[in-house]
Amino acid sequence: MSTGINHDPRLAVEVAGIRFNNPVLGASGTFGYGLEFAELIDLNRLGGFATKGLSARPLPGNAPPRIVETHGGMLNAIGLQNIGARAFVEEKLPRLRQYDTRVIANVFGYSDEDYIEAIRMLNDGEGISAYELNISCPNVKEGGIVIGNSPAAAARLTERAKLASIRPLIVKLSPNVTDVAQIARALVEAGADCLSLINTIVGMSVDVNTRRPRLSYGTGGLSGPAIRPVAVRMVYEVARAVKVPLIGIGGIASADDALEFIIAGATAVQIGTANYYDPKITMRVIDALSAYCKAHGIDAISSLVGSIVGE
Amino acid sequence: MSTGINHDPRLAVEVAGIRFNNPVLGASGTFGYGLEFAELIDLNRLGGFATKGLSARPLPGNAPPRIVETHGGMLNAIGLQNIGARAFVEEKLPRLRQYDTRVIANVFGYSDEDYIEAIRMLNDGEGISAYELNISCPNVKEGGIVIGNSPAAAARLTERAKLASIRPLIVKLSPNVTDVAQIARALVEAGADCLSLINTIVGMSVDVNTRRPRLSYGTGGLSGPAIRPVAVRMVYEVARAVKVPLIGIGGIASADDALEFIIAGATAVQIGTANYYDPKITMRVIDALSAYCKAHGIDAISSLVGSIVGE
Amino acid sequence: MIDTIGIAVSNRELATGYRLLTLELPEDVEVRPGQFAMLKSHHSIEPLLRRALAVYRVHGPRRLSFLYQVLGRGTEALSRVEKGGQIEALLPLGNSWPIATQGSQHALVVAGGIGSASVLMLCEELKRARIETQVLFGAASARAATGCGLEDFRALSVPIALTTDDGSSGEHGFVTGPLERRLRDGHGRGATIYACGPWAMMRRVAELADEFEVQCLVSLEAPMGCGFGVCVGCVVAVKTDGPLQYGSFRRVCTDGSIFNADEIRWDVNAMGH
Amino acid sequence: MIDTIGIAVSNRELATGYRLLTLELPEDVEVRPGQFAMLKSHHSIEPLLRRALAVYRVHGPRRLSFLYQVLGRGTEALSRVEKGGQIEALLPLGNSWPIATQGSQHALVVAGGIGSASVLMLCEELKRARIETQVLFGAASARAATGCGLEDFRALSVPIALTTDDGSSGEHGFVTGPLERRLRDGHGRGATIYACGPWAMMRRVAELADEFEVQCLVSLEAPMGCGFGVCVGCVVAVKTDGPLQYGSFRRVCTDGSIFNADEIRWDVNAMGH
Ligand SMILES: Cc1cc2nc3c(=O)[nH]c(=O)nc-3n(C[C@H](O)[C@H](O)[C@H](O)COP(=O)(O)OP(=O)(O)OC[C@H]3O[C@@H](n4cnc5c(N)ncnc54)[C@H](O)[C@@H]3O)c2cc1C
Ligand SMILES: Cc1cc2nc3c(=O)[nH]c(=O)nc-3n(C[C@H](O)[C@H](O)[C@H](O)COP(=O)(O)OP(=O)(O)OC[C@H]3O[C@@H](n4cnc5c(N)ncnc54)[C@H](O)[C@@H]3O)c2cc1C
Ligand SMILES: Cc1cc2nc3c(=O)[nH]c(=O)nc-3n(C[C@H](O)[C@H](O)[C@H](O)COP(=O)(O)O)c2cc1C
Ligand SMILES: Cc1cc2nc3c(=O)[nH]c(=O)nc-3n(C[C@H](O)[C@H](O)[C@H](O)COP(=O)(O)O)c2cc1C
Numbered sequence A, B: 001m002s003t004g005i006n007h008d009p010r011l012a013v014e015v016a017g018i019r020f021n022n023p024v025l026g027a028s029g030t031f032g033y034g035l036e037f038a039e040l041i042d043l044n045r046l047g048g049f050a051t052k053g054l055s056a057r058p059l060p061g062n063a064p065p066r067i068v069e070t071h072g073g074m075l076n077a078i079g080l081q082n083i084g085a086r087a088f089v090e091e092k093l094p095r096l097r098q099y100d101t102r103v104i105a106n107v108f109g110y111s112d113e114d115y116i117e118a119i120r121m122l123n124d125g126e127g128i129s130a131y132e133l134n135i136s137c138p139n140v141k142e143g144g145i146v147i148g149n150s151p152a153a154a155a156r157l158t159e160r161a162k163l164a165s166i167r168p169l170i171v172k173l174s175p176n177v178t179d180v181a182q183i184a185r186a187l188v189e190a191g192a193d194c195l196s197l198i199n200t201i202v203g204m205s206v207d208v209n210t211r212r213p214r215l216s217y218g219t220g221g222l223s224g225p226a227i228r229p230v231a232v233r234m235v236y237e238v239a240r241a242v243k244v245p246l247i248g249i250g251g252i253a254s255a256d257d258a259l260e261f262i263i264a265g266a267t268a269v270q271i272g273t274a275n276y277y278d279p280k281i282t283m284r285v286i287d288a289l290s291a292y293c294k295a296h297g298i299d300a301i302s303s304l305v306g307s308i309v310g311e
Numbered sequence C, D: 001m002i003d004t005i006g007i008a009v010s011n012r013e014l015a016t017g018y019r020l021l022t023l024e025l026p027e028d029v030e031v032r033p034g035q036f037a038m039l040k041s042h043h044s045i046e047p048l049l050r051r052a053l054a055v056y057r058v059h060g061p062r063r064l065s066f067l068y069q070v071l072g073r074g075t076e077a078l079s080r081v082e083k084g085g086q087i088e089a090l091l092p093l094g095n096s097w098p099i100a101t102q103g104s105q106h107a108l109v110v111a112g113g114i115g116s117a118s119v120l121m122l123c124e125e126l127k128r129a130r131i132e133t134q135v136l137f138g139a140a141s142a143r144a145a146t147g148c149g150l151e152d153f154r155a156l157s158v159p160i161a162l163t164t165d166d167g168s169s170g171e172h173g174f175v176t177g178p179l180e181r182r183l184r185d186g187h188g189r190g191a192t193i194y195a196c197g198p199w200a201m202m203r204r205v206a207e208l209a210d211e212f213e214v215q216c217l218v219s220l221e222a223p224m225g226c227g228f229g230v231c232v233g234c235v236v237a238v239k240t241d242g243p244l245q246y247g248s249f250r251r252v253c254t255d256g257s258i259f260n261a262d263e264i265r266w267d268v269n270a271m272g273h
């Protein structure tokens, strides 16, 4: 697609066979269906984005309040309100195809079957580059377990999803685990083409006047700069455990933040919460990454992946 | 001990048979050996504090840099530099006995035997109210495993420490686990009289110019307001899993923060990182807790413990 | 919708805890009554999220003002911006007050507390459209009423009924008192009620409107992550058959902030308890 | 040591990126040359940690000034404090420059960059003690030299050798150049070297002092959590026999910030790489 954009060739990266014009992507749940940003940024300049979690059937989400700000971050318990995979394919994809950016469909379900069904619906859609399995949403525990916290359950789902999918499969890791590297290994063995991390960390905030949780759901997922050090550490650990490419996520709000993830081992990054308070952040990060490459004489940002010095 | 202080009787709490004048304690590693604060605050007004982690033999700690600030918090990898249990008993305790405050000796070792040896040394000391077993320090992995992340290893150590100890035993939980309630149950079964939580969350920060970790140790422990929502959630989960009293820790910097923990299920709280940037914070939190009790017509703050409304 | 950085032309205290911020923008914007902006001091690292503030007044295509109450960390940070300071602004956001609602011959504007910020421009527009308007203005105290811009409403020369919670000015009591009397006196016939204020007030206004079968529009509040529809954090529950389901939740930022009062499930408070 | 809130009497830019902050405290303090304070804007929520700044000047028992370079988030926040703003201050901290060191007849004061902030009062004190003093003043550029208070040192009428990294003023090169020449010329005999500046500069100064067997004191920097000895985050490695062991690490905040140069393990940079 010719958009007249001069992409900085140093920023191009490849993840699971998909070429991204740059490593800067919008994170699922913080980038809507992409189109919401068309008025604010040039989507053709964006590396790509992950859609809001799509399920086989539309979901209503949780009762309000769904979000609360904390120091350096926010808690959310949206409960995956979404239009459903079918509506995404029919209503959103045709409009997204006007843009030269990579669309990653983030997929969610309450059971393995739900996931497979959503993937099948999305297989029909044109203009999707990959799927990102959200096995780590902390706000929709059905039956009390989060698939992403159990290596066995997560591996089984990954295997089945891989079979159903006609596209590269990214699996998104939960940070709420003792040993993220162990789960990463299990998922790669089960067929994941790429791992993205981290999803939100489970947290809670209490209104001391009413003595109720501030979120109607009780607990929520912590995101934002507050969690960045935890996310960088997990990317570093996973990078040493597996060979598939990684997408780093968690509290990124500047090019330096993005570079921390890349140097720790991520091939690309997703920006989440920062889009809310700074809707043009993706564009600025792309520009600043170019400037960094120039200042440091770097020909390809991919040469920085996992380049951390000294152990 | 008569100090002429009028403690607000509403704030008195009891944990594992120990009476604290109020629920506000200094957290281990952020309160030195207590004496360092004597010039800044009236230690007689303080509920108590936990000492820097004491080991059987003095420890040198890690090479610098040992700390780095992050958004809403800091990473540290001190590596448990301390004067050793013997020197604490001989040099610090006599001076601490001048103050009417509860001293909790935080204990650390590289092996079960180390812990037991330190406890035996501390058993000789007069003026210690309880021991707090630090099984969750992320910065001194010997042999690659943190005892506090393994229910079996942690339970075994707790059992042995309980046998060696002549004082109530608090065990300090690691947040770097999939299921904190499971570990909590195992430790209570093993004899813990009280659980304190959380220790720091493992994180990492990278200097993008040198491409080295900002801490010489590589990773470090994240503390400060950034982690508070995670800590409150874990206290809430553990409070529903066990019956022993809990001490809430993590990012407390105001009375409202302390109340979140109390309402979620903690009988007392420890203030850590905030002491660094606001050395009189403990005094202000005590005063503000009194004001809260007054404003809300609460006769005993202990009546708020676990009083969270609505599930 | 533009995302830009404006300069604070002034940011003065109207009464203790209430401020008026005037912004000069680098681009033209067109703002309709009831629309809002997401604002944040450019140099403030914490809190992270911008705060939603209704556009109080339009002074020109690039000059707007905002009336706000200093409550928590976000408005605290805003209050510390000095003249000349930079403010990040995303605007204009949300829908606007519909003026010519079906068969409406006159307007009852109910402003509770700082909710007044959303309806001053509405009153101006109603006046321009020559729709007979009464303002029911409720505040905590005489001081709060000043802070909520009472003088600006007075300057419009529309009839104003003032209530204060503490009786320090106007009628002692809630603003829903005078509203109920007017409706009982038959004043509701052919009227549209426009209301903005705390949830409990709007809920009561909606009940009265329902009882007296008067059209009622409300501008709602919810904690906002983004203000432009992507976080889906700012929802209210709307009436659907049966239990909560897909379609039960609408975003205050993009589906509102203005809703028909009879659509809203008032038992599910978007702001929490 | 007191923990208090001071008022910014002024906070003016000396040169782009360099500022002089003058504080009025509510209590008397006694500050010796080389001591420092932990400072933070009272209303700044982020960054959390206070920043260590050397006391640059004492104007009276309650009035002090600080010279600082705006580098990162902490000094950025400080730079935005206006006249009348509140600043949290813990002070005085650390040890001080010893004046009468054994057998020392004259002083060589080496100031690198903003390290100058720590030695102006030292120069004043040396002058009062009638100890012959030379200042070797290194800065990145002429502008930086102004920002680092060159004029204040000039006002003391002590001999100053100026170097700039870019040659825009004084001698082109590092401040260790003139130091080395003086030592080679035998100027080191009976001297004490006092140095404050970047790690690499102090390391080189220490090497020269060692080579020419001159007493040398350095004021070190390390990332600080607390400033009063409790976090044990601010350590430097000192020479002990064998590998790093208990006693190998000293706290810059309470055991220093001033150390004998020959105690320090210069291969272990307290600031990282
Ligand atoms: C569409 C829309 C338009 C708005 N227009 C205006 C306006 O014109 N003027 C204006 O002043 N505000 C307006 N608000 C509210 C504003 O966006 C903030 O939510 C409010 O000012 C509180 O933010 P804060 O940063 O001060 O408090 P926070 O830091 O967010 O919260 C601090 C404390 O205040 C309490 N708190 C938070 N929000 C409220 C609230 N709304 N009422 C009472 N207590 C609260 C919290 O429980 C907490 O204890 C509007 C909101 C919306 C959604
Ligand atoms: C005892 C002592 C006395 C001090 N006295 C003074 C003084 O009088 N005047 C003064 O200006 N400073 C002084 N400092 C340094 C000061 O405390 C801060 O560390 C420094 O200003 C950086 O803080 P920041 O908030 O600006 O940067 P941070 O937000 O902490 O860091 C931001 C960026 O600056 C870089 N950075 C951090 N510290 C330094 C540094 N020291 N040199 C170069 N880059 C750095 C970081 O790597 C990062 O990229 C002193 C330090 C100590 C320990
Ligand atoms: C409001 C909100 C909604 C989210 N929804 C989803 C989702 O639907 N699917 C998903 O995989 N991750 C979701 N996430 C997680 C983000 O994609 C991201 O992993 C996380 O927020 C950490 O990144 P950040 O700190 O940059 O926000 C959501 C996050 C937020 C804040
Ligand atoms: C610099 C530093 C050193 C610490 N050392 C110890 C320690 O020796 N033993 C221990 O149990 N916890 C230690 N901790 C953890 C704290 O006691 C506390 O659990 C943690 O910091 C979370 O609380 P906070 O967010 O209030 O700091 C240390 C924390 C910091 C920041």
Ligand code: FES
Pocket (backbone or CB within 6 Å): C223, C224, C225, C226, C227, C228, C229, C230, C231, C232, C233, C234, C235, C251, C252, C253, C254
């Ligand atoms: S505030 Fe984000 S969707 Fe409304």
Ligand code: FES
Pocket (backbone or CB within 6 Å): D223, D224, D225, D226, D227, D228, D229, D230, D231, D232, D233, D234, D235, D251, D252, D253, D254
């Ligand atoms: S800064 Fe905390 S011990 Fe030195």
